[in-house]
Amino acid sequence: MSVFVITIDGPSGSGKGTLAGKLARHYGYHFLDSGALYRLLGLAAYQADLLQEPLNLPALEHLAASLDIQFIVQDNQGTQILLNGQDVTDQIRTEEVGSMASKVAVIPSLREALFKRQRDFARAPGLVADGRDMGTVVFPDAPAKIYLTASAEARAGRRVKQLQDMGVDAKIDAILADLQTRDKRDMERTVAPLKPAHDALVIDSSVLTIDQVLKTLIDYIDSRY
Ligand code: C5P
Numbered sequence: 001m002s003v004f005v006i007t008i009d010g011p012s013g014s015g016k017g018t019l020a021g022k023l024a025r026h027y028g029y030h031f032l033d034s035g036a037l038y039r040l041l042g043l044a045a046y047q048a049d050l051l052q053e054p055l056n057l058p059a060l061e062h063l064a065a066s067l068d069i070q071f072i073v074q075d076n077q078g079t080q081i082l083l084n085g086q087d088v089t090d091q092i093r094t095e096e097v098g099s100m101a102s103k104v105a106v107i108p109s110l111r112e113a114l115f116k117r118q119r120d121f122a123r124a125p126g127l128v129a130d131g132r133d134m135g136t137v138v139f140p141d142a143p144a145k146i147y148l149t150a151s152a153e154a155r156a157g158r159r160v161k162q163l164q165d166m167g168v169d170a171k172i173d174a175i176l177a178d179l180q181t182r183d184k185r186d187m188e189r190t191v192a193p194l195k196p197a198h199d200a201l202v203i204d205s206s207v208l209t210i211d212q213v214l215k216t217l218i219d220y221i222d223s224r225y
Pocket residue numbers: 012034035036038039098101102103105130131132133134182186
């Protein structure tokens with residue numbers, strides 16, 4: 001059976017994580033949260049004290065190649081994520097770890113090290129792949145590609161709510177500044193910058209509800225079979 005791949009790329013807070021999860025459930029497909037892989041590598045590099053300048057590239061590359069990661073899908077409770085056997089499910093969602101992720105994400109050889117791990121998620125009957133370069137680099141032949149965006153203010157507001165729901169105290173100004181720094185780093189890097197694939201459906205979700213976007217995406221994906 002061939003594997004149908006749906007890619008969803010976009011900046012953080014665009015709603016792509018939530019929508020990717022809903023699409024994976026709707027179609028009964030596997031799910032790749034590629035941001036989690038970069039977050040895990042960023043956290044592992046930080047824990048090994050490898051984020052200090054000047055960067056020790058060989059040590060970072062060794063770390064990326066030997067990263068011990070487990071995604072444990074749990075009924076109704078999302079996915080538990082283990083790094084070297086430790087549960088880091090909540091820890092990797094913090095802004096600090098997001099920033100660590102975007103630091104390692106600018107290094108070409110580290111992206112290369114994560115490339116095959118990401119491709120391995122494509123298994124029958126299909127995959128929903130969420131990230132920054134899913135449609136442009138990792139799955140360039142995917143039949144359905146989506147680029148989801150929203151204004152920086154709308155995205156920061158959503159992130160604050162998400163963090164507050166997790167019991168984390170979050171201030172909108174700090175979140176907005178952090179998000180803009182991360183967007184800039186993701187969009188301006190030379191390797192796999194964040195941008196829509198030339199053949200992607202581009203949607204601005206600033207003033208749309210999740211259900212409105214979901215319906216548009218399902219109509220689009222169904223037309224791509
Ligand atoms: O999507 P998420 O916010 O979890 O991603 C964290 C960081 O990982 C991003 O800001 C980006 O720097 C990096 N990333 C990437 N390519 C991907 C997914 C994430 O560079 N496919």
